Amino acid sequence: xxxxxxxxxxSQSAAVKQTEGPVLILAGAGSGKTTTIVSRLAYLIQAVGxxxxxxxxLTFTNKAAREMKERxxxxxxxxxxxxxxxxxxxxxLLFLKFNIHLLGRQNNFVVIDTDDKKRIIKKINSDIPTPxxxxxxxxxxxxxxxxxxxxxxxxxxxxKQIAEVYGEYEKYLHENNLVDFDDLIALTYKLLEExxxxxxxxxxxxxxxxxxxxxxxxELQLKLLQKLCMTHNNICVVGDDDQSIYGxxxxxxxxxxxxxxDFEGTNVFKLQENYxxxxxxxxxxxxxxxxxxxxxxxxxxxxxxxGEEVSTLNSQDENEEARKVAAAxxxxxxxxxxxxxxxxxxxxxxxxxxxxxxxxxxxxxxxVVGGVRFYDRAEIKDLISYIRVITNHHDDFxxxxxxxxxxxxxxxxxLDKIELAAHQKGTSIYEYIKTAELEELVALVKKKNANTLxxxxxxxxxxxxxxxxxxxEFVEVLEDTFHLKDIYAGMPDAQERILNMDEFYALFRDFxxxxxxxxxxxxxxxxxxxxxxxxxxxxxxxMMSIHASKGLEFEHVFxxxxxxxxxxxxxxxxxxxxxRRLGYVAFTRAKETLTLSxxxxxxxxxxxxxxxxxxxxxxxxxxxxxxxxxxxTAYKKGDLVRHKIFGTGRVLGVSKSxxxxxxxxxxxxxxxxxxxxxxxxx
DNA sequence: TTACTAATTATTTTT
DNA sequence: TAATTAGTAA
Numbered sequence: 001x002x003x004x005x006x007x008x009x010x011s012q013s014a015a016v017k018q019t020e021g022p023v024l025i026l027a028g029a030g031s032g033k034t035t036t037i038v039s040r041l042a043y044l045i046q047a048v049g050x051x052x053x054x055x056x057x058l059t060f061t062n063k064a065a066r067e068m069k070e071r072x073x074x075x076x077x078x079x080x081x082x083x084x085x086x087x088x089x090x091x092x093l094l095f096l097k098f099n100i101h102l103l104g105r106q107n108n109f110v111v112i113d114t115d116d117k118k119r120i121i122k123k124i125n126s127d128i129p130t131p132x133x134x135x136x137x138x139x140x141x142x143x144x145x146x147x148x149x150x151x152x153x154x155x156x157x158x159x160k161q162i163a164e165v166y167g168e169y170e171k172y173l174h175e176n177n178l179v180d181f182d183d184l185i186a187l188t189y190k191l192l193e194e195x196x197x198x199x200x201x202x203x204x205x206x207x208x209x210x211x212x213x214x215x216x217x218x219e220l221q222l223k224l225l226q227k228l229c230m231t232h233n234n235i236c237v238v239g240d241d242d243q244s245i246y247g248x249x250x251x252x253x254x255x256x257x258x259x260x261x262d263f264e265g266t267n268v269f270k271l272q273e274n275y276x277x278x279x280x281x282x283x284x285x286x287x288x289x290x291x292x293x294x295x296x297x298x299x300x301x302x303x304x305x306x307g308e309e310v311s312t313l314n315s316q317d318e319n320e321e322a323r324k325v326a327a328a329x330x331x332x333x334x335x336x337x338x339x340x341x342x343x344x345x346x347x348x349x350x351x352x353x354x355x356x357x358x359x360x361x362x363x364x365x366x367x368v369v370g371g372v373r374f375y376d377r378a379e380i381k382d383l384i385s386y387i388r389v390i391t392n393h394h395d396d397f398x399x400x401x402x403x404x405x406x407x408x409x410x411x412x413x414x415l416d417k418i419e420l421a422a423h424q425k426g427t428s429i430y431e432y433i434k435t436a437e438l439e440e441l442v443a444l445v446k447k448k449n450a451n452t453l454x455x456x457x458x459x460x461x462x463x464x465x466x467x468x469x470x471x472x473e474f475v476e477v478l479e480d481t482f483h484l485k486d487i488y489a490g491m492p493d494a495q496e497r498i499l500n501m502d503e504f505y506a507l508f509r510d511f512x513x514x515x516x517x518x519x520x521x522x523x524x525x526x527x528x529x530x531x532x533x534x535x536x537x538x539x540x541x542x543m544m545s546i547h548a549s550k551g552l553e554f555e556h557v558f559x560x561x562x563x564x565x566x567x568x569x570x571x572x573x574x575x576x577x578x579x580r581r582l583g584y585v586a587f588t589r590a591k592e593t594l595t596l597s598x599x600x601x602x603x604x605x606x607x608x609x610x611x612x613x614x615x616x617x618x619x620x621x622x623x624x625x626x627x628x629x630x631x632x633t634a635y636k637k638g639d640l641v642r643h644k645i646f647g648t649g650r651v652l653g654v655s656k657s658x659x660x661x662x663x664x665x666x667x668x669x670x671x672x673x674x675x676x677x678x679x680x681x682x
Numbered sequence: 683t684t685a686c687t688a689a690t691t692a693t694t695t696t697t
Numbered sequence: 698t699a700a701t702t703a704g705t706a707a
Binding site (some may be wrong): 062092409412413530606 | 693
């Protein structure tokens with residue numbers, strides 16, 4: 001037990017020891033958050049004697065879950081069972097497997113991903129943009145609104161239509177026993193809400209609950225957590241309000257801000273000692289984030305001592321910026337810095353382009369993190385679709401996806417006809433083709449196509465026979481029967497795609513090896529929840545969006561595109577405080593040096609536009625003369641500004657309020673005093 | 683059924 | 698710019 005505390009500081013130890021009641025651990029960037037959670041879990045199990053099976057630790061990403069699992073297993077020696085430590089969604093999946101029958105559904109449901117969701121929606125309605133409907137449905141589900149609720153609440157005709165699509169979408173999922181990502185949480189909550197006994201039993205089972213990245217939770221997740229700890233209130237959340245950067249995705253920053261209102265008797269612990277960055281970096285990060293009004297208030301304290309000052313790169317345009325960044329990186333590499341200790345961060349992915357060119361010219365190897373994910377690749381989705389059709393004959397979407405892959409001369413027209421006929425008979429495409437007489441098919445499509453379809457089904461049946469249970473040979477039979485590697489033959493990137501397919505096959509075999517008694521169903525559901533992929537440790541520098549960098553650290557960090565319009569990014573739905581938090585996240589990734597770069601103009605969206613240096617330089621105390629802040633207000637009398645609520649107005653005067661500027665603005669005749677950060681300049 | 687052209691429109695992303 | 702989508706011609 002002494003061992004657990006050996007590596008913890010005072011506040012970390014205090015947080016670990018506070019096992020009872022609601023605990024809020026405000027963990028600043030680089031303050032040893034993971035160490036604290038993992039130690040707390042080990043303490044509960046090893047020192048307090050809580051059975052591991054009575055704890056529950058939830059994260060948002062598989063990656064975080066994996067890391068914590070590894071680190072906690074290293075600390076816990078004699079637990080009979082490992083503690084349940086997984087993502088929110090995985091927890092939902094496990095829970096539904098055991099309890100979905102209480103909703104009158106079978107537990108062999110299939111989890112669909114975002115793509116499937118969109119295809120289903122598109123089929124129901126193609127007038128309104130699919131992504132809009134998809135995000136609205138997600139919003140409704142996360143607010144626990146049924147389609148009827150949504151319909152009643154809708155004022156605009158469009159929204160009534162969306163509510164109707166939502167209703168049909170739900171019907172479709174139900175009929176096909178499908179479950180989407182939101183359902184994994186929403187149905188879990190619904191079950192607990194509707195079954196008091198189940199809720200109490202579940203709460204009793206998980207006596208000690210911990211949540212990572214609590215600032216990223218949404219309203220529904222909070223409600224679920226309240227259910228889960230209804231009998232004991234032993235909930236410990238770890239997070240950082242200053243690193244809340246997913247508001248646009250529904251994360252509710254108030255959950256962490258007002259945690260003590262949701263859970264009575266909260267103990268708060270602040271982890272402010274930073275073990276990552278040199279003091280000048282922290283100074284800049286602290287100065288920036290201090291401009292946010294809505295925050296709990298926390299200051300990072302440097303423990304790693306002095307270091308290099310934060311530097312700025314000023315460039316004419318993106319090309320000059322690329323040259324300068326490449327030169328600076330070359331200098332670091334020449335000095336013996338390891339490439340994977342260098343990262344370039346940006347707010348918008350397109351900004352990577354010009355930098356990539358610069359790095360190529362300088363012959364510096366780089367790796368762009370993000371981009372197309374493994375499981376989103378067309379060739380992988382094809383393989384998954386094959387497996388889906390084999391496990392679930394009613395999956396028309398997957399069927400249509402693979403019907404002409406490799407090319408069998410079955411175009412959209414033929415498939416549409418078949419689909420219609422199948423629907424008229426109230427069955428799926430697969431079953432229809434299987435049971436229909438050949439003559440019946442010939443009446444619909446060309447004879448050749450009818451034969452092809454029949455043969456296709458026969459082949460699928462044959463493969464399915466091999467795959468009753470997921471066996472090692474399955475993928476081999478699949479490949480030999482359908483020659484899936486031929487799909488992309490002749491394309492310029494065929495080789496890469498085939499490599500990916502091989503990797504998928506290997507992944508499958510690996511899964512079968514690790515889960516000998518498994519089924520294809522289980523394999524598919526596991527896949528859908530996996531999107532984290534290869535983090536190849538390479539001998540190259542990293543490039544990624546600021547969002548993607550959260551949780552990571554690098555010796556040397558370059559933040560590019562520090563201009564008004566990029567960071568902060570302005571547009572509808574943008575939130576200046578969240579932009580500032582993004583800046584804060586970016587800055588606090590750096591251990592040794594931080595370089596902030598801005599360009600006077602950029603080629604973007606097909607035209608070149610002039611850009612002003614980001615206000616964040618000022619706010620971080622990085623402008624020449626930034627000590628005499630008065631002179632550096634971005635606003636002056638006569639400027640046109642826009643406010644989220646009041647609209648457009650003209651500045652009548654500028655005054656100071658604390659660290660911020662207060663503007664007297666004339667909004668269409670009504671004069672108001674507004675803090676400068678709440679308006680945007682036009 | 684495919685293969686081309688015109689038009690449209692732009693954050694961030696996990697499960 | 699560049700990527701996706703809708704529409705049209707062959």
